[in-house]
Amino acid sequence: MPERQPLLRVEGLAHYFDVSPPLLNRVFEGKKRLFLKAVDDVSFHIKPGETFALVGESGCGKSTVARLIVRLYDPMRGTIEFEGQDISHVESRKDFLNFRRKAQMIFQDPYASLNPRWRVRDIVGEPIRAFGLLKDGETLDGRVGVLLNQVGLSPSDGDKYPHEFSGGQRQRISIARALSSNPDFLVCDEPTSALDVSVQAQILNLMKQLQRDLGLTYLFISHDLAVVYHMADHVGVMYLGRLAEVADSQSLFTRPRHPYTRLLLDALPDLENVGRERTPVAGEVPNPINPPPGCGFHPRCPFASERCRSERPELMAVDDGFVSCHAVEEGRMPEGIELPPLAETPD
Amino acid sequence: MAEPLLKVENLRVEFPTRRGTLCAVDDVSFHIQPGEVLGVVGESGAGKSMTGIAVIGLLEAPGRIAGGRIVLEGQRIDDLPYEEKRKLRGRKIGAIFQDPLTSLNPLYTVERQLIETIRTHLEVSESEAFERAVSLLREVGIPAPEQRIKHYPHQFSGGMRQRVVIALALCAEPSLIIADEPTTALDVSIQAQIITLLKRLCRDHGTSVMLVTHDMGVIAETAHRVAVMYAGRLVEVGPVKDVVRNPSHPYTAGLMASIPVIGRKVENLSQIDGSMPRLNAIPEGCAFSPRCPQVMERCRRERPPLDTRGRTEVSCWLHAGESVDA
Amino acid sequence: MSTLVRTRESLYRIIDSDIFYSFRSSPVTVGAAIVTLILVLGAIFAPLVTPHDPYDLEALNLMDAFNPPVWYEDGTWSFMLGTDDQGRGILSAIVYGMRLSLWVGLVAVLFSGVIGVALGLVAGYVGGNTDAVIMRVAEVQLTFPAILIALLIDGVLRGILPPFMIEELAIWVVIVSIGISGWPQYARTVRASTIVENNKEYVHAAVLTGIHPAMIMIRHVLPNVMGPVLVIATIQLAIAIINEATLSFLGVGIPVTEPSLGTLLRVGNNFLFSGEWWITVFPGVALALLVIAVNLVGDWMRDAFNPKLR
Numbered sequence: 001m002p003e004r005q006p007l008l009r010v011e012g013l014a015h016y017f018d019v020s021p022p023l024l025n026r027v028f029e030g031k032k033r034l035f036l037k038a039v040d041d042v043s044f045h046i047k048p049g050e051t052f053a054l055v056g057e058s059g060c061g062k063s064t065v066a067r068l069i070v071r072l073y074d075p076m077r078g079t080i081e082f083e084g085q086d087i088s089h090v091e092s093r094k095d096f097l098n099f100r101r102k103a104q105m106i107f108q109d110p111y112a113s114l115n116p117r118w119r120v121r122d123i124v125g126e127p128i129r130a131f132g133l134l135k136d137g138e139t140l141d142g143r144v145g146v147l148l149n150q151v152g153l154s155p156s157d158g159d160k161y162p163h164e165f166s167g168g169q170r171q172r173i174s175i176a177r178a179l180s181s182n183p184d185f186l187v188c189d190e191p192t193s194a195l196d197v198s199v200q201a202q203i204l205n206l207m208k209q210l211q212r213d214l215g216l217t218y219l220f221i222s223h224d225l226a227v228v229y230h231m232a233d234h235v236g237v238m239y240l241g242r243l244a245e246v247a248d249s250q251s252l253f254t255r256p257r258h259p260y261t262r263l264l265l266d267a268l269p270d271l272e273n274v275g276r277e278r279t280p281v282a283g284e285v286p287n288p289i290n291p292p293p294g295c296g297f298h299p300r301c302p303f304a305s306e307r308c309r310s311e312r313p314e315l316m317a318v319d320d321g322f323v324s325c326h327a328v329e330e331g332r333m334p335e336g337i338e339l340p341p342l343a344e345t346p347d
Numbered sequence: 348m349a350e351p352l353l354k355v356e357n358l359r360v361e362f363p364t365r366r367g368t369l370c371a372v373d374d375v376s377f378h379i380q381p382g383e384v385l386g387v388v389g390e391s392g393a394g395k396s397m398t399g400i401a402v403i404g405l406l407e408a409p410g411r412i413a414g415g416r417i418v419l420e421g422q423r424i425d426d427l428p429y430e431e432k433r434k435l436r437g438r439k440i441g442a443i444f445q446d447p448l449t450s451l452n453p454l455y456t457v458e459r460q461l462i463e464t465i466r467t468h469l470e471v472s473e474s475e476a477f478e479r480a481v482s483l484l485r486e487v488g489i490p491a492p493e494q495r496i497k498h499y500p501h502q503f504s505g506g507m508r509q510r511v512v513i514a515l516a517l518c519a520e521p522s523l524i525i526a527d528e529p530t531t532a533l534d535v536s537i538q539a540q541i542i543t544l545l546k547r548l549c550r551d552h553g554t555s556v557m558l559v560t561h562d563m564g565v566i567a568e569t570a571h572r573v574a575v576m577y578a579g580r581l582v583e584v585g586p587v588k589d590v591v592r593n594p595s596h597p598y599t600a601g602l603m604a605s606i607p608v609i610g611r612k613v614e615n616l617s618q619i620d621g622s623m624p625r626l627n628a629i630p631e632g633c634a635f636s637p638r639c640p641q642v643m644e645r646c647r648r649e650r651p652p653l654d655t656r657g658r659t660e661v662s663c664w665l666h667a668g669e670s671v672d673a
Numbered sequence: 674m675s676t677l678v679r680t681r682e683s684l685y686r687i688i689d690s691d692i693f694y695s696f697r698s699s700p701v702t703v704g705a706a707i708v709t710l711i712l713v714l715g716a717i718f719a720p721l722v723t724p725h726d727p728y729d730l731e732a733l734n735l736m737d738a739f740n741p742p743v744w745y746e747d748g749t750w751s752f753m754l755g756t757d758d759q760g761r762g763i764l765s766a767i768v769y770g771m772r773l774s775l776w777v778g779l780v781a782v783l784f785s786g787v788i789g790v791a792l793g794l795v796a797g798y799v800g801g802n803t804d805a806v807i808m809r810v811a812e813v814q815l816t817f818p819a820i821l822i823a824l825l826i827d828g829v830l831r832g833i834l835p836p837f838m839i840e841e842l843a844i845w846v847v848i849v850s851i852g853i854s855g856w857p858q859y860a861r862t863v864r865a866s867t868i869v870e871n872n873k874e875y876v877h878a879a880v881l882t883g884i885h886p887a888m889i890m891i892r893h894v895l896p897n898v899m900g901p902v903l904v905i906a907t908i909q910l911a912i913a914i915i916n917e918a919t920l921s922f923l924g925v926g927i928p929v930t931e932p933s934l935g936t937l938l939r940v941g942n943n944f945l946f947s948g949e950w951w952i953t954v955f956p957g958v959a960l961a962l963l964v965i966a967v968n969l970v971g972d973w974m975r976d977a978f979n980p981k982l983r
Contacts, residue, residue, distance in 0.1 A: 072877055096883070109874055113878060126882055168622055177878060196391055198605045200605070209615075223534070229610075269542070269562065271564055274567050274568075274587050274592070275567075280539035282540070
């Protein structure tokens with residue numbers, strides 16, 4: 001089977017936030033400029049029609065990647081190719097608007113993502129108006145009605161204001177707005193993490209159905225591994241602004257390579273295994289302003305060696321994915337999901 | 348069977364508003380045995396937190412306990428005067444909340460807060476209280492407690508802060524801890540640490556825990572028994588194994604099936620259509636009836652009582668006949 | 674038909690809303706609102722409600738000068754609250770003066786509101802150096818009392834304008850002076866709310882539609898930051914009226930020919946110790962009543978629109 005061209009290709013993406021103290025403090029107290037490396041050298045690609053998930057704990061940079069890709073932020077370094085065109089530095093406004101139309105976003109907080117003073121009809125219709133997408137003989141109301149139907153709401157809901165809807169319904173409105181410009185690519189930033197589980201199931205099912213019907217490609221950002229397992233074809237695991245591991249979903253969840261991926265999977269509460277006893281990994285995510293030298297994960301890693309403490313591992317290809325770990329490269333990692341017992345755990 | 352540590356009988360919590368009275372907790376009864384972890388689970392607005400708050404006695408006006416009794420160690424506590432309730436909190440009942448920052452005073456060191464709490468409830472000297480504070484911090488897994496105790500809350504990371512809150516809740520060796528979403532604000536790896544800690548502590552001290560959370564996974568790992576709430580009512584109470592593996596109530600079954608599980612690949616998750624009713628629009632009869640796949644005529648008219656079915660209690664007309672046989 | 678239904682619906686929504694409920698359940702606010710309403714209506718319909726026209730020089734009779742209020746022996750019903758040195762009825766002068774004071778206050782508030790909201794929006798939305806410059810200017814201005822700034826601008830304007838225009842434009846000089854002295858309040862609040870709104874996801878969604886940032890500011894951000902602006906405007910209205918009165922009292926505000934409440938106070942002040950107390954006391958009472966009533970309504974608005982206090 002011939003390889004399909006990726007819809008999105010990200011190369012060496014980096015973005016630092018300036019968290020320096022104010023100028024006066026720097027001048028008089030001799031404080032230094034500080035940068036938070038939110039995203040550092042991230043590369044991956046997504047094929048058309050597929051779901052690529054970025055997973056990681058809070059502050060790992062996954063949401064920043066999402067915002068860089070839809071160009072809410074300007075990337076500091078690296079390229080973002082969409083349909084073969086580098087959109088990180090677009091010359092013509094027409095090309096850029098074309099990209100805007102094709103790449104839309106679904107947001108995390110259903111209470112903040114809809115303008116509280118607008119009627120649903122205007123919210124969903126805004127991209128249609130902005131991009132001038134109405135075909136001959138089509139009315140805005142008609143088009144919005146079709147979109148609302150598509151996400152499981154009724155066309156008469158267009159008259160209402162956002163506060164009249166529950167969280168799950170608001171997320172449907174948010175999806176309808178994202179779909180209204182006929183996009184090919186949706187960036188979904190934790191679309192269900194603010195919802196209850198039964199509502200989460202409704203939204204995830206809707207997203208899968210829309211993907212089948214419309215041939216959408218998703219970049220799915222989440223901290224919830226079970227949701228990622230359900231949704232994604234390929235998964236990238238992020239830690240401290242860098243990719244720890246990229247693999248297809250099946251092999252990532254059955255044969256995780258990076259010690260951090262193993263930690264995440266092992267920390268997951270297990271419904272099948274009621275009352276399970278375990279020894280969780282000690283330690284917490286270090287401060288990203290002052291990350292440890294070498295591999296960012298080495299202070300918590302049971303396989304850390306001298307090399308891990310000094311030299312940063314690069315993402316390297318393994319048979320069914322990519323992993324950035326010296327232990328994997330040197331073949332020091334035991335196979336299988338079980339973590340070896342750790343020496344120092346307070347619990 | 349031993350006398351339960353906590354008995355809640357027909358608890359009803361009301362919020363009078365100008366558009367009528369909202370009933371946040373409606374006829375809820377359960378009990379907790381000494382040393383037992385009871386999980387209270389439900390979606391947002393199900394009344395689970397409100398139940399916990401009513402038990403601690405932190406219900407704020409205009410909310411009020413409109414009916415029922417709360418009995419702790421044989422003593423009725425829901426009608427105690429304010430001052431008595433305040434003494435009870437901390438001494439008999441400890442509390443852990445979702446956001447550790449709101450439980451800690453940002454202006455005082457951890458040392459001062461711990462010692463103050465210890466000396467409020469126990470008759471000990473300043474130095475004894477300090478000793479106890481350090482040993483508590485060590486017990487909750489804070490490294491180098493002698494130095495860390497001098498720090499302010501903001502100098503701790505999220506996970507460590509939650510450990511401090513747990514130490515604070517344990518100060519006076521309470522017999523019951525109410526933990527309201529103690530791990531929700533934490534990342535998965537830290538969540539696992541806190542769950543393990545909680546479990547070990549209540550095993551070592553014989554403390555009972557009322558664990559309020561929306562996360563079925565946390566309940567499954569931590570609790571002995573679980574109470575499922577829906578629209579202010581109790582729908583099912585029973586041993587975790589039975590409720591998780593073999594739920595009796597259609598709502599619990601739907602809830603369990605809608606959770607994605609690693610290793611169980613499905614094209615579509617099973618979903619419960621619709622959403623939980625708002626408190627001002629709870630349907631007649633069974634509150635779940637409009638969303639229930641197995642709804643019967645009777646469900647829309649009559650509210651089902653909480654009946655015993657094997658080891659669980661369930662409030663559903665589907666099992667109405669079985670309680671007689673049991 | 675459908676507009677009628679919609680109007681009725683929105684009317685019902687207002688009456689049913691929490692804001693209106695909090696209004697109804699606060700008797701002080703209801704009282705203050707009624708007083709404000711009466712004073713405002715009186716000011717608008719001044720020619721209809723007053724027995725005399727104090728501006729009509731022909732109708733004035735010096736024989737009526739220094740008439741005491743009606744309850745004195747030589748008081749008349751024609752001049753209920755007495756007359757001043759020119760024979761103008763105090764009651765009529767107060768109503769016309771209040772009309773002027775309210776007009777100056779409202780226009781000044783509108784003026785400073787437009788400047789302040791626009792600068793605050795730009796500062797909050799653009800950020801960086803633009804933000805720093807605008808906000809530093811606002812802070813510097815805030816370190817001086819507003820009345821001092823108003824006096825300064827008043828002086829500068831009087832210096833620039835040719836003398837024959839000063840008399841003609843006196844009201845506008847006062848309005849601009851008070852208006853410019855008030856803008857930092859709006860700018861600071863609007864900037865803070867703009868930064869909050871800017872980080873909300875609905876603004877991100879609007880950015881993704883590729884529309885111009887100015888449109889996002891006007892259509893999305895502005896309507897969502899107007900709540901606090903309304904509250905400030907009400908409180909600022911009271912301050913603007915006081916400032917106008919102060920300027921007029923100091924003699925650099927509204928001229929004697931068409932007196933505002935402040936001018937009346939200044940004129941009456943000359944006669945306070947010669948026994949004609951009513952010339953200055955009644956305008957003073959009217960000013961206090963107006964300012965207190967507006968302030969109480971403003972206070973209620975501040976609390977009612979503050980979600981933390983609800």
